Amino acid sequence: IDGSTKQQIDLKTSYFDGGLPNARKDVQVVKIHADTGDALVNIQLAKDGGDIVEDFGDHRFNGATLLTLAPNTDDTVGINLGRSFQLRITSLADGVTTFKFLHWSIDYEPRPEQLNVVRVLPTNFGSAGRKRFYSLSFSLNAFKNTCTVTPILDAVRQTQAAKTFTGIADEKFLQLLSFNPNLTGRELGLEIVVDSPDNGVIEFYEVIVPKVIEVLPDRTKHYVIPQTDLGNPARKGFVRVAIDINTFGKNVTFIPLIDGSPQKASVINTRVRKLYLHYFNKDTKGIQLGGTFQTSEDTAFELYGIDAANSVFDVLPLPSAFIRGKTDFNSASRKRFSRISFVCDFKGLLGTFTPILDGVRQPGVSFSGSGKRTHSYYFNETKIFVDLEYELKSNSSQRDFEFYSILKPEILEIIPEPVKFYTTPTTNLGTTSRKRFIAFAIIIGTRNGDVTLTPFIDGVSQTPSTVNTSRKTTVLHYFNPSVEGTDIFATLESTENVEFEVYDIDLQESISEKLPPLATYLEIPPSNFGVAGKKRIRTMPFEINTRGGTVTFTPKVDGVVKTASTHSSSEKRTKLHLFATDVFGIDYGGTLSSDDPFEFYGLQSPENVQLLPVAKVFDQIGPFSLDRGAWFKELRLRIVPTGSLITWTLYLSDTQEDTGSIITTPDVEKVYEVYFTRAVKGTVVRLELASDDAFHRIGGEIRYGDSGGATALKKFKFTNEMSQWNRT
Known part of the structure; x- marks a missing residue:
């Protein structure tokens, strides 16, 4: 192309398969490096002999330009997943004056060859x-x-x-x-x-x-376990060794070796892989464990190894002729005790144990014995110290011992840290209520020095006292007079620059009374004073401390507010609310109110002048029995109704004989007389009362005669209790 005459271009490259003609390829991008003089050309790619051709459209190359194209991911319409590929570049109808094809490539991931x-x-x-x-x-x-x-x-x-x-x-x-x-x-x-x-x-x-x-291990007829110290160079006391093995039903002889010395052998026979336990029949000690396995059978065995987790052995201390150790028994505080115990095997020889308490050497004591044993060093007096150092030395320069450990004493008193000033924790003794404090108890040792104890109640300091003890002692500080408050703590300060030790505070017996919470308004819950019947109360006593203020008590009887009264006191006192009018009800409560906080302790037993029976809407009188029979004629009923009508029914031997009604006056105690419509004869009599409104039956009587015409009548008297009756 001469650069001036427009010509038609139809370029087709040879098929490219990347050297893998049978492998499909996941095509990522196609790259074309060319120059068309800024003229449009059409770009297509064919795959697998031209079965599918993908048109990438018309593109310009203005100078040597690299064009990157992404194929369609659908391999049914695009070139993706093809085995070989051909690039096709075709000029449009106008042709091109410049065309330089420099290079093209395909980035792809090859798939495995199809076989x-x-x-x-x-x-x-x-x-x-x-x-x-x-x-x-x-x-x-x-x-x-x-x-x-x-x-x-x-x-x-x-x-x-x-x-x-x-x-x-x-x-x-x-x-x-x-x-x-x-x-x-x-x-x-x-x-x-x-x-x-x-x-x-x-x-x-x-x-x-x-x-x-x-x-799996290789099968063999003879195997030697290399000597091993099982990860610890110290001597060990061997009890058993666990062997992971499969002998396929044949006998295999195991000979253990301790430090190269043969021990008692055992014969192993398993049909599957199994953990075999070989026990040593005597006290066996040594450092290295090994052994041999062998069989005279035709079948080889599989040895998986020694199972250390299921083998039992005691790791013994490294032999020593002299050791020095130190311990504070996991506490930096001072400690008090009189004995030190340690575990050691002196192997039949003498050894000397010397304790060193906070750097001060104590007299050494000699010990001896064979085997692992516990030895005790006794002080001739109680010792107090922070750190214990110790030395253990063999009395024979040619022999050693095995030292195991220092034992923590079972009786070990941890002494508090010495101080010259101390503040006890603030406490409310488990309740936010105010309390009356009478004493402050503290367990302390002042080492014969004077210590000033100053209690604080609700942050206010109280009169201090001086404490002086020669040992751990419980000391009581008394409040005179008693002090009321919620929280308490104390400070302790040495007046002679001498350290002291605070062990504990004991406030269980420090209060004489738990005070009720302060209030300026209080609702007293209604109370029936343990009886569900109506009551005539004349006086309501209650305990209160108005703390110099004036408290108004407003009583409520069955929810109805009554006339109030006012009260004042400077200490806990019993106050009386006096009812000036007749009050009659079941539940009594009220409210207390004041401009100043007061302490209410509770209601006391009231002054009750009358207690009515529990109200009912259905009641029964009797049954009453007369052996010889009688003629029943009249009824007298003492009752307090809340309605205006009560019906009655008379039964003789559970057979209804008569019925009627009584017109009543509500809320008025009164005796009502009822005349039966006729004289009724019988031996067992009872009477039922019913009303739509509650009534209180106080008592009454049933009158009867020996004959129907008798005028001199006898009577059964009854109270509110059905079983309480008598004959007159």
Whole structure:
């Protein structure tokens, strides 16, 4: 092209397969480096011989320009997932005067080569020994084809473990091949064959390393366990050793070696892998453990090793001829005790134990004995110290001992930190209520020095006192007079620059009375004083401390407000509310109010001049019994009704004989007389009373005669209790 004459261009490159003609490719981008003199050209890419051509449209190249194009991800209309590709550049109708094609390339990810048979070479998965395989996974694309996978173990096809499966469309998936029973060998591979259709192929990606591969020991007829100190160079007392082994039903002799010395042998026989426990039949001590395993049988055994977790041995201390140690028994405070115990094996020789208390050496004492034993060093007086150092020395320069530990004393008193000034924690003794304090108890040791104790109640300092003790002592500070408050604490200060020790405070008996909370208004809950009947109350006593103010008490009787009264006091006193008019009710309460805070302790038992029976709307009188019978004629009823009508029914031997009604005056105690419509004869009589409104039955009488015409009548008297009656 001469650069001036427009010409037509139709460029087609040779097909590019990246050296993998049978492998599909995931195309990412297409890159074209060309110059068209800023003229438009059409760009297309064909795949796999031109079966599918993707048009990328018209593009300009103004000078040497690199153009990057992204193909359609749908491989049915685009070039993606093709095996080979051809670039096609065509000029438009106007042609081009300049055309330079410099380079083109495709960025892609190759997929595996499509094959109808795949053989995966056996692998030992990083271990040359025998292994037990439970499963094997691999990834592939089987294109909905039916395939058979056969494991290959140590070059032998395991047809009994083969598996047939079908692929999932055109999609990579993970296939799991499980072995039941499991496979045992050194190397494992695979063979995958497409069964149908005849021209079917697969794309094989990779074998997934199994998560669980049990590495098995090589089978042998003789094995020597190298000597080992089990991770600790000290001597050990061996009790048992656990051996992980499978002898396949044959006898294997185990000879343990302790520091190279043979011990009692044992014969092991197992049919499966098992933990065998070999017990030492005597006190066996040493540093190194080894042993030999051997069999005279034709069958070799598998030895997995010594199981240290299930072996039992005591790690003995390193032999020493002299040691020095230090302990504060996990407390920086001073301590008081009179004995030190330690565990040691002197191996039959003498050794000297010397304690050092806060840097002061104490007299040494000699000990001896064979075997691990507890030894005790006794002080001739109680010692107080912070740090204990100790020395233990063999009395024989040629022999050593085994020292185990210092034992923490079972009786160990931790002494408080010495101080010259101390503030006790503030406490409300578990309640926010005010209290009357009478004493402050503290457990202290002042070492014969004077200490000033100043109590504070609600932050206000009280009269101080001086404390002086020669030992740990409970000291009482008394309040005279008593002091009221909520919170209490105290300060202690040495007046002689001498340290003292505060052990505890004991305030359980420090108060004489828990005071009620302060209030300026209080609702006293209604109370029936333990009786559900109506009561005539004349006086309501209550305990209160108005603290110099004036408190108004407004009583309520069955919720109705009554005339109020006022009260004042400077201490806890019993005050009386006196009713000036007749009050009659069940529940009594009220309110207390004041401009100043007061303390209310509670209502006391009232002065009750009359108690009515519990109200009813249905009642029964009797039954009454007369052995010889009688003629019942009249009824007298003492009652306090709340309504205006009460009906009555007379029964003889549970048979209704007469009925009627009584016109009543509400809320007035009165005696009503009732005459039966006729004289009724019988031996057992009872009477029922009923009303729509409650009534209080106080008492009454039923009158009767010996004959129907008798005028001199006798009577049964009854009270509000059904069983309380008598005959006159």
